[in-house]
Amino acid sequence: MKIVVLVKQVPEADKVAVDPETGTLIREGVASILNPYCEYALDEAVRLKESYTEKDIEVVAISMGPPQTKSALLRCLELGADKAYLLSDRKFAGSDVWATSTALKEGVSKLEPDFDLILTGKQAIDGDTAQVPAETAEQLGIPQITYGIEVKIDNKRIEVKRETDEGYQILSTRLPALVTMSKGSNIRRIPSMKQVLDSRRKPLDVVSADDLELDENKVGLKASPTQVSRVFAPPTKVGGDVIDGSDPKIAAQKLLEYLVNNKYLKDV
Amino acid sequence: MLEVDIDACTGCKVCERVCPFAAIIVDPETKKAKVLDNCTLCGTCVNACKFDALSIERKAVSEEELLLYKDVFVWGEWERKEDKITTKNVVFELLGKGRELADKLGESLAVVLAGKDIDHLTEELFHYGADKVYLCKHELLEQYSTDGYATVISSVIAAEKPSVVLYGATPNGRDLAPRIAGRLALGLTADCTGLDIDESRQLIQTRPAFGGNIMASIYSPYTRPQMSSVRPNVFPKPKPDTAKQGVLEEFDVKLSPINIRTKIIEEIISKDEGVKIEEANILVSAGRGIGLKENLGLIYEMAEELDATVAGSRALIDLGWLPHPQQVGQSGKTVAPNLYFALGISGAIQHLVGMTSSDTIIAINKDPDAPIFKIADFGIVGDIFEIIPEFIKLLRMRKQSDL
Ligand SMILES: Cc1cc2nc3c(=O)[nH]c(=O)nc-3n(C[C@H](O)[C@H](O)[C@H](O)COP(=O)(O)OP(=O)(O)OC[C@H]3O[C@@H](n4cnc5c(N)ncnc54)[C@H](O)[C@@H]3O)c2cc1C
Numbered sequence A: 001m002k003i004v005v006l007v008k009q010v011p012e013a014d015k016v017a018v019d020p021e022t023g024t025l026i027r028e029g030v031a032s033i034l035n036p037y038c039e040y041a042l043d044e045a046v047r048l049k050e051s052y053t054e055k056d057i058e059v060v061a062i063s064m065g066p067p068q069t070k071s072a073l074l075r076c077l078e079l080g081a082d083k084a085y086l087l088s089d090r091k092f093a094g095s096d097v098w099a100t101s102t103a104l105k106e107g108v109s110k111l112e113p114d115f116d117l118i119l120t121g122k123q124a125i126d127g128d129t130a131q132v133p134a135e136t137a138e139q140l141g142i143p144q145i146t147y148g149i150e151v152k153i154d155n156k157r158i159e160v161k162r163e164t165d166e167g168y169q170i171l172s173t174r175l176p177a178l179v180t181m182s183k184g185s186n187i188r189r190i191p192s193m194k195q196v197l198d199s200r201r202k203p204l205d206v207v208s209a210d211d212l213e214l215d216e217n218k219v220g221l222k223a224s225p226t227q228v229s230r231v232f233a234p235p236t237k238v239g240g241d242v243i244d245g246s247d248p249k250i251a252a253q254k255l256l257e258y259l260v261n262n263k264y265l266k267d268v
Numbered sequence B: 001m002l003e004v005d006i007d008a009c010t011g012c013k014v015c016e017r018v019c020p021f022a023a024i025i026v027d028p029e030t031k032k033a034k035v036l037d038n039c040t041l042c043g044t045c046v047n048a049c050k051f052d053a054l055s056i057e058r059k060a061v062s063e064e065e066l067l068l069y070k071d072v073f074v075w076g077e078w079e080r081k082e083d084k085i086t087t088k089n090v091v092f093e094l095l096g097k098g099r100e101l102a103d104k105l106g107e108s109l110a111v112v113l114a115g116k117d118i119d120h121l122t123e124e125l126f127h128y129g130a131d132k133v134y135l136c137k138h139e140l141l142e143q144y145s146t147d148g149y150a151t152v153i154s155s156v157i158a159a160e161k162p163s164v165v166l167y168g169a170t171p172n173g174r175d176l177a178p179r180i181a182g183r184l185a186l187g188l189t190a191d192c193t194g195l196d197i198d199e200s201r202q203l204i205q206t207r208p209a210f211g212g213n214i215m216a217s218i219y220s221p222y223t224r225p226q227m228s229s230v231r232p233n234v235f236p237k238p239k240p241d242t243a244k245q246g247v248l249e250e251f252d253v254k255l256s257p258i259n260i261r262t263k264i265i266e267e268i269i270s271k272d273e274g275v276k277i278e279e280a281n282i283l284v285s286a287g288r289g290i291g292l293k294e295n296l297g298l299i300y301e302m303a304e305e306l307d308a309t310v311a312g313s314r315a316l317i318d319l320g321w322l323p324h325p326q327q328v329g330q331s332g333k334t335v336a337p338n339l340y341f342a343l344g345i346s347g348a349i350q351h352l353v354g355m356t357s358s359d360t361i362i363a364i365n366k367d368p369d370a371p372i373f374k375i376a377d378f379g380i381v382g383d384i385f386e387i388i389p390e391f392i393k394l395l396r397m398r399k400q401s402d403l
């Protein structure tokens, strides 16, 4: 049995800022990490591999990204993936959701056509779009379950606990299928020394657009329906009065007055 | 064009059964799939074919073709509350914005409403601005499913050719919209905070990127419809006009159980279900500044006096002091109450993006340099444990004098 985990490398989001003068991103010194939700997905795959005893499970991590994405895949190998592929090519540059999922679909179906389950993060913390998995599933023609927090394999089917607005749902579907993972009970782990050493012997292959028989018209900027027309710093709101609260009685009284003056509380 | 790979086609008739338009048949003579003239390229059959015998070559739409796409559509998501089916608030918010866009384009505004017992929802949709409702009713749409809803809504889109389609970025909206975008090879911009029409009639979609540190304007120049999702509480809910009428069009849907590949086994309503921070008028939101879990008691006391709902920053949710549905911010919920109290919250950008559209923001923080003061309408530099008890005392005194 084979589980493919789609992973993405992201900049540590809270460290990115905009130069207020030029409106461009300041990326210097911003570290790249494996997207935390992808790490939960990988963790779930490894947990299934360890706990599902009926069949041997192979865990394959796949990512599309620039060459430095290798470090995210190395982390997947350390955390228990058996092998990894990096889809990397200048031709992939500028891919939006549609073009990214096209590349991932081709990657999965050409490299691991006999996959049973695909696990992904529920969203990547750089863009928070949460769209790549569903578009990939659609392109592969397989069912999807989003916001999963626990996956159970039962022969040719899976049962997934899914977060909803109201609570939870238990859903079932047949394999092959794609599940996007929220946090659940999985945690971000620190690999042991042995895991790190073992990972160095595991295969990590770099795959180009040509290897996947994808030309420029199918991937990258040219194949992307959405385009960014402008990037700018968010408008800054001007704050109102800030008062000194060292005398709590006065401060509380002033707060009350403010609420009454602005009609949030009735005048009495 | 929908192409049939004759060599791969086995004549299994799955396409015939799943096509919502009866636009593909297996020719009784050749025993191969044959595409009829009424094919809308909705893609349902391509997805269902197990032999990869069907494919759609999608090209960018040319300028003349762009003009064929008209009208602004909103997905009419509903929810079941105590066995009553009601339209989700975000749909009304989208109708408010959709009305603006449709007026700028000189086009109409329509809701695509899919479900089973949903007729009673249409009137209210007209009141909130819809000119038209496409009603798609089917037994198999009684509960939300990715496959069922994606099939029906793609069919309406493929047949009616809208220029814009808007979805609420709710869990199901985020499940559905990319599935449709994938099927129809369309662009889709998630979590837009601004939508507008430019001089060349393009939809300009603005959204925060990199955790709210920058804003990006995105458009889809060559494909139609242009699709966006918007979080609840981002756009204001318009005032309903109970005199407004609209056109109801029943859209025939054909669905069979083989279309729907996921099954709901169990539905668990969580005990925190009553707490809907996105619907509260007043939110009392606490951050790491409360120090200990026990101190939440003070926050609840204050909330009770104000008839408010309690929310929190991610710090508290990560500590497990409040459940995730009560988290405000980028990875939680976007809220826009009339009144937002930020108590012991520093005001990290990921928190701010979730609450800046609140009407009035009140902040109490010990640190005069806390970024929350930059956006607060009224700030107090001080200790919440000194000020809030005094404030609660004052509120209680008022109540007594009121009696
Ligand atoms: C990808 C990503 C997504 C995120 N999403 C979210 C999100 O959705 N929501 C969210 O909230 N955060 C989010 N964060 C986290 C965010 O960056 C901050 O870490 C978080 O908001 C901080 O919470 P806080 O303000 O409660 O805590 P702190 O930043 O620790 O602030 C505590 C504040 O309390 C004040 N204080 C302490 N004691 C007192 C007292 N006695 N009286 C008054 N004031 C006191 C301090 O001066 C301080 O300003 C996200 C981060 C990342 C990287």
Ligand SMILES: Nc1ncnc2c1ncn2[C@@H]1O[C@H](COP(=O)(O)O)[C@@H](O)[C@H]1O
Residues within 6 Å of the ligand: A006, A007, A008, A035, A037, A038, A062, A063, A064, A065, A100, A104, A119, A120, A121, A122, A123, A124, A125, A127, A128, A129, A130, A131, A132, A133
């Ligand atoms: N370039 C990529 N390579 C591999 N997986 C990706 C890529 N982009 C997105 N994903 C997967 O899709 C999930 C959601 O990402 P997003 O749609 O960008 O929010 C991620 O957690 C990954 O599992």
